[in-house]
Amino acid sequence: MIAFLGMGLLGANFVRAMLSKGEQVNVWNRTESKAKALEQYGAKAFENIAEAVRDADTIHLTLKDDTTVDVVLAMASPALKPGVTIVDHTTTSVDGAIRRTAEWKERGFTYVHAPVFMGPPNALESTGFMLVSGDQQVIARMEPALAKMTGTVINFGEETGKAAGMKLIGNNFLVCFTAGVADTLSLAKALHIPASDVATLFESWNPANMMKARLQRIAGGDYSKPSWELDMARKDTGLFMDAAEKGGTKLAVIPAIAAEMDRWIAKGHGKDDWTVIGKDAVS
Known part of the structure; x- marks a missing residue:
């Protein structure tokens, strides 16, 4: 099961595309109405972020910046399943992506930074470009699922944070x-x-x-x-x-x-x- 945090235009359309492919998706947003709006397409909206992520195997984020990502993940962390994979599509600093990759690995989780060159129509149509870098074993495992979200996944190799750059x-x-x-x-x-x-x-x-x-x-x-x-x-x-x-x-x-x-x-x-x-x- 997938949890998606951040229901802006990009996140909402990612969710709609996932639902159209038969995925079960829990959604959460600080402004609850934006999450509730996805229920008409089959998403399950939660007011409480912990409830949204509790049963998720993969968590996707489309948020504003480094600070927002850190705050939202801190809110969600007490309810995360062991070994869950966090996929962050937020445009962030390189240092932030490197730090989060290391910090979440130390805590027993996988953090993948996968920023995109995609507008809302691309997210809905699963077209555009998604960037990744870092642990190649992790990327090999995640790439089939990421490829379903976008037209092209560009892998920039083993250097953590390079995708952010x-x-x-x-x-x-x-x-x-x-x-x-x-x-x-x-x-x-x-x-x-x-x-x-x-x-x-x-x-x-x-x-x-x-x-x-x-x-x-x-x-x-x-x-x-x-x-x-x-x-x-x-x-x-x-x-x-x-x-x-x-x-x-x-x-x-x-x-x-x-x-x-x-x-x-x-x-x-x-x-x-x-x-x-x-x-x-x-x-």
Whole structure:
């Protein structure tokens, strides 16, 4: 039997998917109504967390952060069955994932950190990506069940906490990407170009195709054969900022990038490939 703690949008849809596959699932949430809402799909909701986990062989968590995970598990711990497996899908710190893995092992339980790149629709459809790392025997035992919850389980090897780190790296990219999209639309607004025209541009010209080569260029550390000189990239960045200012819009991330470009130009890298601004990240 499965217990699921944390009935936000992600957790609730995970539960609905499990129920559709014939699993018996106990659910608990601090706001009881969110757990009760799952009863219409066949879940058994509990007001008391101890009752929710008492007979569970596996406990899944989708919570807010490290502190919430620690608090909820402390509340549940007196009622845990010996040897129960705890699967935590919460985005947490690397240190927190490492600490909990060790602490729960010392207490005779298995803690698996399995963060996800999945939105609520993915959880309901069992698509998306789930990340794991650590004890490979534990992962081999758990992977068939985890694979039922997602499209792809990515195993990052024996290093405890690496899955947590990879999730943070991925989320960092998403934050930067979204901020970049916002700046792109702000510039378009300043230039009186509708967002629909921006979408048309990217339907034909897909910058995602450059991702692998750009990553390799930065990580490779050789910036001496530029495809776009830093001086020229900085010139264009100035055009972005000037146009935005004249058009009455605000760019959130481009000014910071311009400042970083200026720092590298001052160090004599103006004629290098502009990806030299990432050199400190890999050297």
